[in-house]
């Protein structure tokens with residue numbers, strides 16, 4: 001078997017992908033992480049559980065999402081671009097895939113409540129949605145700064161029956177929301193599951209979330225095959241913590257496709273970070289010379305995370321995937337381009353991937369190459385912000 | 395056996411209950427005077443927090459203290475420099491998150507702790523499973539790595555931790571972060587279970603906020619750790635004499 005068969009398999013028994021990952025959490029949470037690992041391993045091997053997960057994704061969340069050939073953009077860029085339409089999944093992004101898996105697992109473990117962190121509110125809305133559907137209580141931790149920036153999403157979560165707790169510690173953004181959710185989890189771990197929103201945190205979360213998101217790549221690989229593309233020359237996804245990227249990469253990790261993750265320049269853990277330990281994992285982090293974690297800054301709240309999932313750190317280290325950064329000013333233009341040429345308003349997060357593809361068309365993406373773009377989410381949540389920027393108000 | 399554990403066993407075997415206050419390094423310019431005040435008032439060992447940007451195991455009081463210390467430029471090195479000047483016989487125990495040491499270098503950190511007169515260390519986010527490399531470096535420097543036992547620890551884990559911890563076993567009384575709730579919770583149960591499998595001294599912390607609670611907890615253990623309640627006094631502008639009064643009250647309660 002070739003070396004590449006190793007990629008995106010199970011982490012080792014210490015929960016590591018190469019040097020990254022692990023379980024760096026207080027003793028109070030170790031039993032819960034171990035319990036979760038056992039429960040996930042059992043559930044994921046249980047055809048009944050997997051069947052239920054797939055059925056809920058189908059009849060509630062709208063899967064499979066289509067693959068759309070982007071004809072006009074392809075012509076504009078001299079590429080052959082296909083979009084995997086996670087923007088069409090319920091709640092408007094890939095986040096629903098993960099939360100359906102985790103909330104079903106919550107019930108299976110006999111717990112009746114979930115807590116979650118959220119940045120822009122996408123993962124919070126998805127968690128509140130799945131919790132409502134499955135009859136679980138739900139509390140979402142959100143940095144106070146983000147609750148003000150994304151007040152409509154706060155209201156959405158409340159409409160869905162969730163409680164939103166503004167986090168006033170630290171920088172009052174996503175990383176602090178994770179800290180606060182972890183602290184809260186310590187005090188309620190016996191009846192509550194922490195529904196983490198990306199491929200990060202202590203083992204087994206990075207692996208489990210990737211598995212729940214791998215449906216993106218599995219579907220897309222088949223859909224592209226049906227279109228005669230096997231495999232595409234490149235697979236491109238934006239990266240915050242890295243869950244949509246991990247999900248789509250999982251379908252192509254052992255093919256010849258280039259795997260490309262696009263980070264926000266102000267939150268580029270691979271580009272500007274160094275190895276460190278935060279939020280239960282050893283990964284690449286943006287930190288100062290003393291090991292204090294720095295704040296990420298990006299036009300898109302969903303990419304405002306100073307780290308990256310440990311498996312991505314490993315894939316970068318191993319040279320299997322490449323990670324690039326896109327600055328804020330290129331993002332709006334990419335969002336307009338996709339909107340005007342294809343009738344799809346992407347999320348600001350997703351627009352980073354579009355921007356990188358646009359820049360590299362005819363360069364490292366040779367003319368005529370086939371590209372799978374993971375369209376992780378729709379831009380409705382961002383239109384007020386985009387309008388303000390275009391009007392010069394921001 | 396590490397020097398710290400020899401010392402703490404002596405204290406226990408003499409029949410004295412140990413009182414271990416927590417200070418945030420660099421919270422104010424005269425912070426080492428506060429430590430000296432606590433020692434003068436009868437502290438048996440002192441926990442020294444090295445501030446970290448993302449203190450996952452700490453509640454609002456210690457978070458606030460960490461932010462203030464970071465705001466005034468405190469680093470692992472500056473805290474060590476300050477402590478080296480303190481020159482005390484009372485054991486000093488560092489407490490911080492693993493990224494600080496990971497970034498500074500594992501071996502280099504252990505050496506720095508030792509050369510600054512710190513004989514123990516608590517790293518709450520370094521689980522037993524992730525600790526071997528760290529512990530090996532500390533072993534080479536006579537620095538004791540102290541592990542926590544939580545109310546959620548299974549009997550098997552409790553045994554493993556009780557047999558691995560050095561210096562003392564930290565019995566976390568509550569399923570909570572520091573300073574977020576009070577009372578001795580499950581401390582008594584945990585101490586009893588640790589004593590069945592180990593002779594290491596066992597202190598109760600997390601939730602000890604009043605002299606009365608300290609008295610109750612020390613009655614069922616070998617000592618108590620007092621963190622947030624003391625740090626709150628200092629956040630409110632308390633002086634070295636306020637610290638002496640505070641520690642004196644706890645001392646009298648547990649003696």
Ligand SMILES: Cc1ncc(COP(=O)(O)O)c(C=O)c1O
Pocket residue numbers: 093094119120121122123197198199238239240241242243244245301302303347349350376377378
């Ligand atoms: C549409 C969309 N894409 C991407 C992300 C980034 O998350 P991840 O890197 O885990 O996919 C988010 C996060 O909120 C998002 O809403």
